[in-house]
Amino acid sequence: MSLENEINRRRTFAIISHPDAGKTTLTEKLLYFGEVIRSTGTVKGKKSGKFAASDWMEIEKKRGISVTSSVMSFPYHDFHVNILDTPGHEDFSEDTYRTLTAVDSVVMIIDSTKGVEPQTIKLFKVCRLRGIPIFTFINKLDREGREPLELLAEIEEVLGIESYPMNWPIGMGKRFLGIYDRFNSQVVRFKGDEEEEIVPFDHIEQTDLVDHPVYNDTLGEIELLEEAGNEFTMERVQKGELTPVFFGSALANFGVQTFLDTFLQFAAPPKPRKTDQGLVAPEAETFSGYIFKIQANMNPAHRDRIAFLRVCSGKFERGMSVNVSRTNKTIKLNQTQAFMAKDRETVDEAYPGDIIGIYDPNIYQIGDTLIEGKGNFHFDELPQFPPELFKRVQAKNVMKSKQFRKGIEQLVQEGAIQLFKQDLTDSFILGAVGQLQFEVFEYRMKAEYNVDIEFVSLGERIPRWIKNEKFDKRFFDSRSMLVRDRYDQYAVLFENEFTYRYFLENQKDIELVDLLEENDYQAQ
């Protein structure tokens, strides 16, 4: 198959959602359709504590020490699907955000009983900035949820994206009859037990739906959508301005396959990416890619690290020599880690859109660009994401302060965690997106630098960077703490929304910026 065909059939995406919306359940169904697993069951078995018999279980159980399930690949019809896991729950970290720079589209799951939840908003914001297609799956229709129209209004208001329902639920919970599939001109009836029955629109007359009150209510809502709803245009979907919305139930495996088929059809294949020397097209002959995540093995018996590389152009072949742009050193890529896939153990070749795991003997950094041969350019820097949790940190033993500083410096440079110094006192403050990052930091300081550290939590804070060159330092205190980041830029850590607002109202001369919104890192 030609390089161009390989690129066009790639669909690399992530699923974003708030914990418990059904990401694991939906992922499992997608893996089932991709024939990666043989049967579906309760993947996490949260309640029963039991795992169903699927190949994924073993991998999931080892979560935290295994990287295999971070990327799931499988062929499906004419497509080659790559699903990137975005760690949530207690694993939420900058990696979660960075992973979103490596995908070409996203699926957003909304729990129909809850609507748009906080973690979804955070993840959505990152996707929005990149201008990639966003598809919405409204889940748990088998339960009494909120009114569909109300959910759509919430998506538009809270997230600021227009929506286009591709299908519409006919009732919900106990009265759930199925979905009215506008896009494929059919009704898909819910039969429970993972069963569906398809009734084309022109056959409805012959079924009991005709005079079913729930169905007639649905027709009324559809009429409303046709009149007042948004118009579907492919262009706006591709730019991430309009999100196609699908209703279904991941648990009941209802509406999932239709969703998958339609989503793959409209989701974007890999696009050109920005570098310091202009755009690099995926079809370019030379292989190139960048590292968006480095996972240290938490198991002391395996001190190796795996770097996750997103292929951006050309064809990757194992054994290839590449140049690492930052260091200008040539490296032969022999050891490539397999991710979860149907029929591969090691990665011998890969195409744009694919993710490969490369063995890292401590030579890579997050954001590194790798190019076949002697090429040298950099993909646009990965954005820094504003940390949300802060802790003061010091070595337990002052005699170890030299190793402590060395360890901090290296781990911070790697992008594992963000470092601040409190103004005047110069005490170290670490900032991270999630709790796990502190734990990894603590572990690595001990394992790699032999330093025991102590944390004092400053809790959740709102960081804002100061734009002014000069400003009066008298207005800061422990609730609005003045700090410098590792580039010596001044920032303020606000204790809460209230202190932040108060400051804004009273210190109009100080100009503050939210890092995330300042970043412009669109894929093209």
Ligand code: GDP
């Ligand atoms: P995650 O935290 O987003 O990965 O969510 P899970 O996939 O683990 O699902 C959270 C809970 O919701 C589990 O108990 C699932 O069985 C349940 N769940 C997921 N999808 C559905 C659905 O379509 N209907 C119902 N009733 N429950 C669901």
